[in-house]
Amino acid sequence: xxxxxxxxxxxxxxxxxxxxxxxxxxxxxxxxxxxxxxxxxxxxxxxxxxxxxxxxxxxxxxxxxxxxxxxxxxxxxxxxxxxxxxxxxxxxxxxxxxxxxxxxxxxxxxxxxxxx
Numbered sequence: 001x002x003x004x005x006x007x008x009x010x011x012x013x014x015x016x017x018x019x020x021x022x023x024x025x026x027x028x029x030x031x032x033x034x035x036x037x038x039x040x041x042x043x044x045x046x047x048x049x050x051x052x053x054x055x056x057x058x059x060x061x062x063x064x065x066x067x068x069x070x071x072x073x074x075x076x077x078x079x080x081x082x083x084x085x086x087x088x089x090x091x092x093x094x095x096x097x098x099x100x101x102x103x104x105x106x107x108x109x110x111x112x113x114x115x116x
Contacts, residue, residue, distance in 0.1 A: 063077065
């Protein structure tokens with residue numbers, strides 16, 4: 001990966017494999033520069049993600065934040081569905097991490113059922 005396209009490193013987690021990711025506040029300025037025209041709060045736009053030489057469709061969101069929360073920083077997310085091509089590609093690329101996280105999730109869910 002070339003340095004000019006690198007924004008930040010994301011630890012893999014359940015959300016990454018199924019829903020998308022948040023762009024941390026401290027990385028949003030660089031991300032906005034790379035993305036070109038950025039989106040206003042409440043807007044979204046289609047984007048393309050690249051993984052291992054392939055392109056994948058996703059959507060960039062700048063969440064609308066209720067005024068009752070005051071002067072809140074932008075909440076920027078990249079989203080996709082759990083059955084999307086990018087979600088499946090990420091699970092394949094990080095298959096051992098995905099299996100580990102999934103098995104721990106199942107164990108936690110079973111423990112919660114027993115407590116009820």
